[in-house]
Amino acid sequence: MNLPWSAAAGGALIGAAAVLLLATIGRVAGISGITAGSLRAGKGERAWRWAFLAGLTASAGLVLWWQSVPEASPRALLRDALPAWQLMGAGLLVGFGTRLGNGCTSGHGVCGMARASKRSLAAVLVFMACAMLTTFLVRHGGGPT
Template identity: 85%
Template sequence: MNLPWAALAGGGLIGASAVLLLATLGRVAGISGITAGCLRAQGGERRWRWAFLLGLLAAAGGVLWWQSVPEASPQVLLRDALPAWQLIGAGLLVGFGTRLGSGCTSGHGVCGMARGSMRSLLAVLVFMACAMLTTFLIRHGGGLA
């Protein structure tokens, strides 16, 4: 599948799953909130959260396949992108930002903005500004790579 069409299809599936979760369970598809609730929630509330997260992991199987089958891999492999210490540091910073912003990109960017939340709009503007600044620094400012 051509990359722009694959991205469009992926975005459509993300949007459809967010709408389905909201329509069926009345829940917002914010991954950080769903993950946090896996440990705190009880009964049926806990079950749907685990099912959602297991579905995400199953969808990640394509990335794992790309990583293990060199001839099927895209030109830039995740395993070759950055040293492990940078990936770990980036993950910790994302986790910190998620707590600081009271939600993640999926909750604010996909669901919050679709509901017209001003808080989500501001959060997405901050996410995007940080992403643009980081990309600029790494590509043009002698970054960490």
Template identity: 65%
Template sequence: MSQFTPWSALAGGVLIGAAALWLLAALGRIAGVSGIVAGLLPPRAGDRAWRLAFALGLPLGAALWRLHGPLDVASRAPAWRLALAGLLVGFGTRLGGGCTSGHGVCGVARLSPRSLAAVAVFMATAMLTAALLRHGP
């Protein structure tokens, strides 16, 4: 059982917000992970370095946090189910015109109507799913 850690959660949120703000202020780019990674293939001249740094920084940040202590992350799901979930997330990202990080962190902060609608749908779907899984149909 994991414990709620408000200080590390707050620090993580501040760092995510700061990174998104810096990327927007310095480069005029939105910190949506799917869009950043999608822009790596095919690479565009002059656009690759910052995208690669951002994409590599995500697992590097997790690796650095791992040095701090054990990660309390586990899944009892079989590998095929995790792979299928990843593919469905990728499909949903394309269908929704961006990922939850882009819409939720950056789009809502910019008061983008499309992002506000997307986040409302994400949240409603998550709440419905949680209710159905906990209490059944």
């Protein structure tokens, strides 16, 4: 079930979560920073990070359950997955890009753009250009579809 309001509702919830996190504890909702900090931050900083990540993971599971999306079942995801070496390579490239860009799409695209950060604008423009190039190459360059 992919209703037109689904994307708007999801965007509103992401925005609300980002505003609440900034307003309540003064932190930016950049997932890569939250994830990295969950492993290396001081003891007092880890609890909210793990709670945020657990809520993020649980909400994805709830949406899949609520919408009963058959193509998103664990069996379908494993059946349609790329080979493990490609998934690991993609993960490493995303991690490298996140470190190189000093943040991820949520940090720059949601929080940084809302704060009118020039660095985030530059990062989002690079993200979008790379996404468009990748889409073009996959669709027209003979890569996996």
